[in-house]
Amino acid sequence: DAMVIQNPRYQVTQFGKPVTLSCSQTLNHNVMYWYQQKSSQAPKLLFHYYDKDFNNEADTPDNFQSRRPNTSFCFLDIRSPGLGDAAMYLCATSRGDTRPWGDTQYFGPGTRLTVL
Amino acid sequence: GQNIDQPTEMTATEGAIVQINCTYQTSGFNGLFWYQQHAGEAPTFLSYNVLDGLEEKGRFSSFLSRSKGYSYLLLKELQMKDSASYLCAVRDTNRDDKIIFGKGTRLHILP
Numbered sequence: 001d002a003m004v005i006q007n008p009r010y011q012v013t014q015f016g017k018p019v020t021l022s023c024s025q026t027l028n029h030n031v032m033y034w035y036q037q038k039s040s041q042a043p044k045l046l047f048h049y050y051d052k053d054f055n056n057e058a059d060t061p062d063n064f065q066s067r068r069p070n071t072s073f074c075f076l077d078i079r080s081p082g083l084g085d086a087a088m089y090l091c092a093t094s095r096g097d098t099r100p101w102g103d104t105q106y107f108g109p110g111t112r113l114t115v116l
Numbered sequence: 117g118q119n120i121d122q123p124t125e126m127t128a129t130e131g132a133i134v135q136i137n138c139t140y141q142t143s144g145f146n147g148l149f150w151y152q153q154h155a156g157e158a159p160t161f162l163s164y165n166v167l168d169g170l171e172e173k174g175r176f177s178s179f180l181s182r183s184k185g186y187s188y189l190l191l192k193e194l195q196m197k198d199s200a201s202y203l204c205a206v207r208d209t210n211r212d213d214k215i216i217f218g219k220g221t222r223l224h225i226l227p
Binding site for chain 1: 120124149157158159160161164181201214215216217218219220221
């Protein structure tokens with residue numbers, strides 16, 4: 001089955017210790033997104049890739065970086081995690097056939113990050 | 117700017133019908149999505165409305181009124197597995213068609 005996969009499902013890191021979350025997709029979608037979702041809050045878009053073009057949200061902290069080495073994979077790097085970065089991190093994809101935005105997004109199961 | 121408002125929590129009984137409302141204010145509306153999210157899991161797509169009216173899909177229906185900036189998600193014949201958060205999300209043409217999510221409505225189903 002075509003899907004969006006995130007690893008690991010649960011990640012524990014220490015304050016200030018870099019951590020990388022991964023996302024892969026078998027949907028062959030052009031667009032990949034990273035969202036941060038804290039408890040009882042809306043998913044907050046951090047950035048997205050349209051193919052190889054990286055688009056950062058204006059309010060995404062510099063502490064968050066992303067890489068997309070190929071169509072299938074996308075990584076979220078948190079360079080120096082703080083306690084406030086503990087959250088669920090959701091990866092999503094969309095087709096993006098005619099434009100980068102606006103298509104239905106398909107989400108992975110998320111990675112729950114704990115910062116000690 | 118953009119505001120998306122939906123109730124924080126609702127409770128309904130198994131077998132009943134529940135309507136979850138969403139109101140939005142956006143400078144450039146171009147479609148509204150409903151997603152279901154079970155606790156600790158990712159959102160899953162339920163419906164998409166861009167024209168006024170009702171879209172029916174099995175036990176779930178979604179309604180849109182563009183002039184009123186209003187949508188609702190109607191869930192019929194409620195089942196225990198419908199206990200989840202329901203996220204309203206709006207596409208904004210004045211923000212490059214980005215999809216902005218509301219905070220979600222947590223629906224509790226009682227037996």
